Amino acid sequence: MGFFDTIFNTINDLTWGWALIPFLVVLGVFFTVASRFVQFQFFRRMFGVLRGDENESDPTKISARAALLVSVGGRVGGGNIAGVAVAITAGGPGAVFWMWAIALIGMCSSLIESTLAQLFKRAEPGGFFRGGPAYSILYGLGPNYRWLAVIYAICLIASFAFGFNAFQGNTVAGAMQDSLGVPRYATGIVLAVLTGLIIYGGIHRIAQASDVIVPVMAIGYLAMAVVVIAINVTSVPAVLYDIVANAFGWREAVSGGVGAALANGLRRGLFSNEAGLGSAPNVAATAYVKHPMSQGITQSFSVFIDTIIICSCTAFVILLGGVYQPGAEGIDGVALTQQSMVYHFGNWAQYYLTGAILLFSFSSIIYNYYLGENALSFLSSNPLWVQALRVAIVIVVFVGATAPGATAVFAFSDPLMGILALVNLLALMMLFPTALRVIDDFRAQLKAGVEKPIFDPKDFPDLDLDVNAWPDAK
DSSP: OHHHHHHHHHHHIIIIITTHHHHHHHHHHHHHHHTTSHHHHTHHHHGGGGGTOSOOOOTTSBOHHHHHHHHHHHHSSHIIIIIHHHHHHHHOTHHHHHHHHHHHHHHHHHHHHHHHHHHTOEEETTTEEEOSHHHHIIIIIOGGGHHHHHHHHHHHIIIIIIIIHHHHHHHHHHHHHHHHOOOHHHHHHHHHHHHHHHHTTHHHHHHHHHHHHHHHHHHHHHHHHHHHHHHTGGGHHHHHHHHHHHHTTSSOOSTTHHHHHHHHHHHHHHHHHOTTSSSTHHHHTTBOOSSHHHHHHHHHHHHIIIIIIIIHHHHHHHHTSSSOOTTOOSOOHHHHHHHHHHHHHOTHHHHHHHHHHHHHHHHHHHHHHHHHHHHHHHHOOOHHHHHHHHHHHHHHHHHHHHOGGGGGGHHHHHHHHHHHHHHHHHHHHHHHHHHHHHHHHHHHHHHTTOSSOOOOGGGOTTSOOOGGGOTTOO
């Protein structure tokens, strides 16, 4: 084991340690400038998906709204509750500012990778679609790069489907045991059964479950934060000033000052919203839309929801409370968020937060499973492998919940996600000119007066596209 630990630690140091985060930031800024700030140009259009403006009339297909909710359910997880608290503890209030900044940049990265996933998606029997970075690499860069797509798919299965699902099960079981005294094995059984019921229904049942779970968890958590802000409204200006002042070093809250705020804000923001990491495009490709950019805009909005809205909820709950003390050691992670909730509302709030963790984690479990299924389907068309994966995921969730040491899975999950992200970013750089062509096609149709642009693969004869994936084309 020591040999493997050394390998994974080295990979982790070479990716997350120093290379990956600057790469994500610099590339995100480049995408933003080169695309002429596309995420802000279509910001108002993002809200249309919540009203069901995209075509949702075909029940056999996944709508843009359904794909949005599945991806939000995956992005919004423990990082929004515990991760924000860790960022504030290590980087001070200024970390929140840099989380906001990286989210605004990450919205463009997410738009680009999701647009490409839609562009190169493939129609499957039964009326649904598959796609994602592995498909974009194979069909966008050509068969000579299949090896790169295979590396991506293997890392996606190992890190998300197995590693992070074990962690999510562990998080839920720990919260249930600590706040309600529920034994870990009992939580593990319930989680495993619920997971099995959802994932055996495929992407359609995952989308249906997310359509219920995600609005409940997001609106419920948002409501608590709104109440906190309302009862502390006179303190809000001071908190906002502290966030900005600490971000630029005008007021040092923790050791390291602006450097600590910048590093922790960027790291936690990227971990939370996953923009540029190559996970959400797998879900984005399932949506039935008339133009690839439609889903790119939608997935850009999911980054906004995750970081600007949900992470900000946690930040204000903590910073408007009396538990957090800048520079003090001791309370950290989910405990800080939990005690801040109790500070505002009383002891019952810790049970409410446990319920939120349950919903956040479960939505991530079914999302992570689909990422694994999609990657496995790319590697092999044999349906027996998918059935084996479903059984394995149910077991992983149960074992993760019952084993207190399941958090050790990060020893291999984080390094593999680092490789995954590097592969995705390399592909995005090479395919960015193609993405710009699709964006310009969308803009040109809007300029010509077309309210809802329609993508026609015949306009891109040099690309390896599936014409069956675009039934609305002329």
